[in-house]
Amino acid sequence: MSKKIIPVQAGEKLFDWLLLLLSIGVLYEAYRIDGGLRLNSAGSFPVGLALIMLASSIALLISHRHKRRAPDIKTARQEAETFLKEHFKPPIIAFTVCSIVYLIAINWASFYISTFCFLAAMFAYYRKGKILSSICIAAITIGVIYVLFTMVFRVYLP
Structure with missing residues (x-):
């Protein structure tokens, strides 16, 4: 039994990786609010949200690991052109x-x-x-x- 390959939208995997980097940056900045991880500190809520964001971006990367480009998109240039055409109307x-x-x-x-x-x-x-x-x-x-x-x-x- 073969697995069905689900096509990825143009630029979706790049977006997933950028979301992971953004999540790491948000976590770093949230940690810097108080400089520590105390439960009652001003930075505890932002750190919690950043951890949720980080976990979500990791879950997205894992769930999208088997997705592949659409068969009509052969190169990164074609993917970029398709992305721009679809998302910058x-x-x-x-x-x-x-x-x-x-x-x-x-x-x-x-x-x-x-x-x-x-x-x-x-x-x-x-x-x-x-x-x-x-x-x-x-x-x-x-x-x-x-x-x-x-x-x-x-x-x-x-």
């Missing part, structure tokens, strides 16, 4: 670029102005050009954020 790139611009804009404009512009632009983009309703939704969202943080929680946003 225009809506994802648009959101990423707008998010970076938004994070930069918060420093120059106020939180409320930059958040309003970001939300209105993203709503208009993802709702395929419904500009007026997108502006209204963004304005209502900013109003709710203002009321919640300024009046209810008494936290003033920059």
